[in-house]
Every structure is written in C-alpha cells, then in structure tokens.
Amino acid sequence: MKVVIIGAGSVGRTIARELASSRHDVTIIDKEPAAMRVASVADAEWELGDACEIGTLEEAGVGGADVVVATTGDDKANLVVSLLSKTEFGVERVIARVNNPKNEWLFNDAWGVDVAVSTPRIMTTLVEDAVADGELVAVLRFQRSGASLMEATLPEDAPIVGAVVSEVLLPPSITLVAIVRDGMPFPADPDLTIDAGDQVILLCAETDNGDLALVEELVSSIQDEDGTEESTD
Template sequence: MRVAIAGAGAVGRSIAGELLENGHEVLLIDKAPTAISVERVPQAEWLLADACEITSLDEAALQRCNVVIAATGDDKVNLVVSLLAKTEYGVPRVVARVNNPKNEWLFNESWGVDVAVSTPRLMSALVEEAVSVGDLVRLLRFSHGDANLVELTLPEESALAGTQVGNVEWPQDTSLVTIIRGTRVLTPTRDDSLEAGDELLFVAAQAREEQLEDLLSVRREDASS
C-alpha cells in the first residue's frame, strides 16, 4: 500500500515509521526545509513542497496513493489537503488530524475526510476508557455513515454477563467487532459468551449509542435500588 503523509513533524514521522515497519510505501511531504529530516525516517520518500498546491501533489503522484494522511498542525491545511486528495486525485482513503476540537465538525465527507482523528478527543477517550466500567466511550469517529468506534467494559452487574453473543438482540446499525479479555483479543462468534470485565469494541451509528449503552451496562432500575 502506498501512503502519502502531509506534515513531517513528530506526528507524521511517527506514523511513517509504523507504516514502514508494516511493509508499506510512505511519502512524507512538508514545505518547511527544517522538517525534512531524511535521516530520521530514511526508508521513506521525502518531498519538500506545499501539500496545498496542485503542482506539488502532481509531483507527489497522489493518484497512485491508496491512502493520504493529513497530519499537519494546522487544521486549515489538513482540510485543504483532504479535499484535494479526494476530489482531484480520487484517493480511496483520506485520514485527517484534528488539532482543535472546535473544528471537528468540519472534518467530514464534504471536505473529503473519511476518518477524522482528534488528538485531544482521543486522549480524553483513552483516559475515560481506562477508568470507566459500564459507560460507553467514543474512541473514533468515521465520516461515512455517521458511525463511531466505541468501547464499553462490561460491568459485573450487567444483565448480559454470561449471555452468548448470538443471543443478544443488538441495536440496528451496530456491530461488535472485538472482545478484549485480559491479554487476549477475540473475534466474536455467535457461540462466544460475554463475561464481566470484557472490553467490547463496536462500530455503531451515533444515533444507536445510547441504546447500546442501556443494553450493556447496569440496568437503571438496578442501579437506583
């Protein structure tokens, strides 16, 4: 897979390093000469250019990329790069970094963004995930279909503890994708039973999140008694 990353700062270089370790081709683009540190990620291709300029993206051959990641520290730049990648070059997958949570509402398919990653929101979600049991935590938002990656740790008092996955009437537009049980990562089947303490990851429509939380967490009448 070929990936272009706009923004060769600490975030962009870290992403590049991970992708290269997984066997992907990576092109790092940045307009600041001081950001071009080939020795830090020598396996990557480097381009000194403004990723907001069509001529630069032509030089980067963006049409050959499977994924574009807009990872600069400027939300305006990330939106422009995302829009150009999607509309001018037809890049199948565009991922954009959100620096200011107030701008998160802009990072959607109208601007060519398939996945928006808000660093402040993600850090907050990870803190919540570490301390919350029985509460639904939103980890990541997907632009298409208005869906989110959400997590809930099944509490001891949940009515679903001990229930087989196939016997649960999950809300519409909701999919259980992973069960994390201790050190194990399970791909759920219909015959797997849910256990208290399981960390459940779902892709769910935003409109179904409350319904999903009510289904999995402590019953409210039990909690109030």
C-alpha cells in the same frame, strides 16, 4: 498501495513506519526542514514543502496516491490538504486527523474527508479520564459509510459482565469486534468471557437511536438504568 502522509511528526512517522514495513509505497510531506528525519523512516520518500499548495502535492505524486493521510497538528491545514487531495487529485480515500474536538463537525465529505480520526479519543487513557464507566463513546467515524467505531468501559454491574461474547444479543447493525483488557486487545471470540473493567469496542452501522439505546443499556450500570442514586448522607 501508494500512500502520501502529510506531517512528519510522531503521528505521521509512526503511520509511515508501519505502512513501509508492510511494503507500501509511502511518501511523507512536511514544510519544516527540522522535521525531515529521513533516517527514522528510511524506506519512505520525503518531500519538503507546504502540502497546502498544489505544487507540493503534485511533486509528491498525490495524483497517483491511493490514500492521503493528513496528520499535522493544525486542523486548518488538514482540512485544506483533504479538500485539495479529493477535488484536485481525485484521491479515493482521504483520512484526516482532528486535533480540536470542537472542529470535528467540519471533517466531512464536504471537505474531502472520508475518515476523521480524533487522536485524543482514540488514546485510551484520555477516553477513560473524560468518560464515566458505562458511557458509550464514538472514537472514530467513517464518513463514506456513516459507520462508527464506539467504545465503552464496563462497570461492575453492567448486564453483560460475566457473559460470554456469544451470549450478548446485539441489533443486526452493531457488532462487538474487540475487547481491551489491561491494555491488551482481544478479538471478540464467541467463548471469551466479558469482565468488569473491560473496554468493549463496537462497530456500528449508521443506525437509529433505538439501537444505540439498547447497547447503552447493556454496557451501563444497572443502578443508572433504575434511576437510583447513592445516598450522600
């Protein structure tokens, strides 16, 4: 598979190394000479140039790419690259990094984006800092299908704590795909017991709020569901 990565920062280089190690054909584009750390991903092709210009994308072979990944720290640049890749070169799959959550609404098929990734949301520590236990949070949305990857950290009294995965009854549109425990991911095997503090990772098809409300009941505190509050006396 041919992959063109825009941005040679830490995010771009990490993705490039993983793909190159799997023998994919990887090209990295960056406009900053200082970013040309060729030795860091020696198996990739490197292109110095502004990826917001069609000429640079042509030279990098975007027309023959299966996937373009826009990883720069500039949301405007990532949107322009996505739009050019999709409309000018017909790239089948375009993945774009969202840096500012306020801009996330722009990252859709109108701008050529198939998958928008908000890096801060995917970083577990930041999710835990910003979100209360039991709150269901979308960390990634697949634009083409409308499906979302969602996460929740389980409080001690969540209804599914103590159950094994096979006992958790979810709507057909929602699948429990993994559990993160003490920083380690585990596949959602049927006999795996769910513990308090686990992060449950769910794949949710584009669905109505009723299905999501059911899942929220399973992962949230029973106290929250009852509407009771702790005394402040």
